[in-house]
Amino acid sequence: MGWAHARCGSVAEAGPGGAGEGLAVRLRQAGPIPLSVDLACAPGQLHALVGPSGAGKTTVLKAIAGLYRPQAGHITCGPAVWFDSAAGAWLPPQDRRVGMVFQSYALFPHMSAQANVETSLAHSARTERAARALALLTQVGLADKAHRRPADLSGGEQQRVAVARALARSPGVLLLDEPFAAVDRRTRRRLQQDLAELRSSLRIPILLVTHDLDEASALADQMSVLHEGQILQTGTPEEVMRRPASERVAEILDLSPGV
Amino acid sequence: MDWTALVLSLKLAGATTLVLLPIGVILGRVLAFHDFRGKRWVEAAITLPLVLPPTVLGYYLLIALGVASPIGQAWQALTGDTLVFSFSGLLIASVVFNLPFAIQPLQRAFEGVGQDLRHAAWVGGLSTFATFRKVELPLAWPGLLSAAVLTFTHTLGEFGVVLMVGGAIPGETRTIAVSIYDRVQAFDTAAAGIMSAFLLISAFIAIAVVYGVGARAVRLRG
Numbered sequence: 001m002g003w004a005h006a007r008c009g010s011v012a013e014a015g016p017g018g019a020g021e022g023l024a025v026r027l028r029q030a031g032p033i034p035l036s037v038d039l040a041c042a043p044g045q046l047h048a049l050v051g052p053s054g055a056g057k058t059t060v061l062k063a064i065a066g067l068y069r070p071q072a073g074h075i076t077c078g079p080a081v082w083f084d085s086a087a088g089a090w091l092p093p094q095d096r097r098v099g100m101v102f103q104s105y106a107l108f109p110h111m112s113a114q115a116n117v118e119t120s121l122a123h124s125a126r127t128e129r130a131a132r133a134l135a136l137l138t139q140v141g142l143a144d145k146a147h148r149r150p151a152d153l154s155g156g157e158q159q160r161v162a163v164a165r166a167l168a169r170s171p172g173v174l175l176l177d178e179p180f181a182a183v184d185r186r187t188r189r190r191l192q193q194d195l196a197e198l199r200s201s202l203r204i205p206i207l208l209v210t211h212d213l214d215e216a217s218a219l220a221d222q223m224s225v226l227h228e229g230q231i232l233q234t235g236t237p238e239e240v241m242r243r244p245a246s247e248r249v250a251e252i253l254d255l256s257p258g259v
Numbered sequence: 260m261d262w263t264a265l266v267l268s269l270k271l272a273g274a275t276t277l278v279l280l281p282i283g284v285i286l287g288r289v290l291a292f293h294d295f296r297g298k299r300w301v302e303a304a305i306t307l308p309l310v311l312p313p314t315v316l317g318y319y320l321l322i323a324l325g326v327a328s329p330i331g332q333a334w335q336a337l338t339g340d341t342l343v344f345s346f347s348g349l350l351i352a353s354v355v356f357n358l359p360f361a362i363q364p365l366q367r368a369f370e371g372v373g374q375d376l377r378h379a380a381w382v383g384g385l386s387t388f389a390t391f392r393k394v395e396l397p398l399a400w401p402g403l404l405s406a407a408v409l410t411f412t413h414t415l416g417e418f419g420v421v422l423m424v425g426g427a428i429p430g431e432t433r434t435i436a437v438s439i440y441d442r443v444q445a446f447d448t449a450a451a452g453i454m455s456a457f458l459l460i461s462a463f464i465a466i467a468v469v470y471g472v473g474a475r476a477v478r479l480r481g
Contacts, residue, residue, distance in 0.1 A: 062378075065378075065382050066381075066382070067378050067381070067382070092381070093378070093381040093382045094381055094384050094385070094386060096382075098382050099382075100379070100382045102375050102378070102379055104375050106375040106376050106378065106379035107379075108376060108379075108380075108393075108394055108398075109398070110397050110398055119380060119383050119384075119385060119393065119394075120383035120384060122383070122384045122385060122389075123384055165379075165383065168383075169382070169383055169384060
């Protein structure tokens with residue numbers, strides 16, 4: 001009975017590394033990039049990863065996506081084990097179901113918006129890809145611009161193509177690497193609203209990397225403060241801001257731009 | 260006009276390009292995307308033919324491919340022919356001295372694609388090969404064209420290495436550049452002039468094409 005509870009309960013109950021739903025991440029590494037990270041994110045939850053640049057935020061995302069292999073730790077997404085250094089398990093990015101929005105968006109410049117989205121639909125039938133890609137672009141409000149190339153889209157539109165492409169993967173987890181950094185303030189506000197709407201319809205864990213505390217407070221359920229590859233504190237944004245666990249955390253929160 | 264020499268030169272240039280392009284794509288891609296110990300030394304070795312006197316390169320190739328060398332002896336055992344002063348030997352030498360002309364444009368082109376796009380393709384589920392075919396190659400093709408054009412025209416014009424390794428056997432190793440030298444030695448400036456003009460114009464067109472394609476690619480990427 002207790003076992004069943006632990007298994008079906010949220011990751012927050014099971015604790016980091018416990019078997020359960022959602023994403024559980026534990027990374028340990030002495031160098032070249034030091035890492036000491038424990039993260040848990042339940043389906044439907046948005047977890048913000050904040051910290052100064054060079055803190056290792058992107059490295060954590062890359063490890064989850066399978067683009068960077070740390071020395072030790074494990075990463076599970078629901079029942080799927082993506083990384084387990086003790087068992088020597090490591091799945092390549094192609095075998096994980098990760099939707100990732102890169103800071104640069106990393107759209108393929110020689111393809112239309114629709115073709116960009118279709119690249120992440122290799123798992124679905126060839127005949128269905130075009131319709132599926134168009135449906136995703138419609139969802140992000142870009143149906144009329146499906147045939148444009150990235151260079152002919154605004155920054156905000158490019159970001160939405162990147163989001164559509166990430167969702168095309170039918171991901172088990174959504175990773176957002178500073179997705180609002182490259183757009184102006186007005187666009188940022190609108191895209192943030194879009195993300196808030198999107199997350200209510202998505203039943204997967206969402207990890208948001210940002211150095212903007214306002215953004216983290218407005219969007220995240222949980223927030224972790226990362227410094228030199230180490231998570232110093234995790235809690236709701238309110239908790240962390242009201243009661244920083246150490247002087248270093250307080251310092252990082254004060255110094256972060258956007259406050 | 261020495262038509263035999265011209266045909267031989269075109270044949271050598273075409274064969275060199277065909278052999279070198281796959282090598283250039285593989286090595287250029289490795290150098291663009293991977294860091295490894297001794298990478299600088301590999302890059303330096305590839306660049307060497309660009310700065311070495313052709314006679315020096317030709318001398319070492321002559322030693323390496325000659326009848327006394329393991330390569331030369333293995334070739335002789337296999338074919339009953341010597342490698343030096345033959346078309347095959349000339350082709351090997353030509354591939355070596357064109358390494359920088361093929362690899363450098365391809366390396367720069369793959370570097371221009373960037374890691375983020377490859378990562379995005381992998382995370383999206385594309386295999387390494389599918390990523391190469393759908394993302395890397397379509398974006399690096401101006402580099403591929405540059406490599407092909409530069410290799411082809413540079414082979415047409417190479418003189419020192421060809422003379423050292425191939426000699427000037429008509430129909431076998433006497434290329435158009437060597438033929439020009441022979442014509443001048445024989446005070447046949449009219450023939451030398453025609454052939455020189457041909458090489459000048461083809462080299463000029465080739466470089467203009469490379470620059471034109473580069474500019475077009477930059478516009479496409481916005």
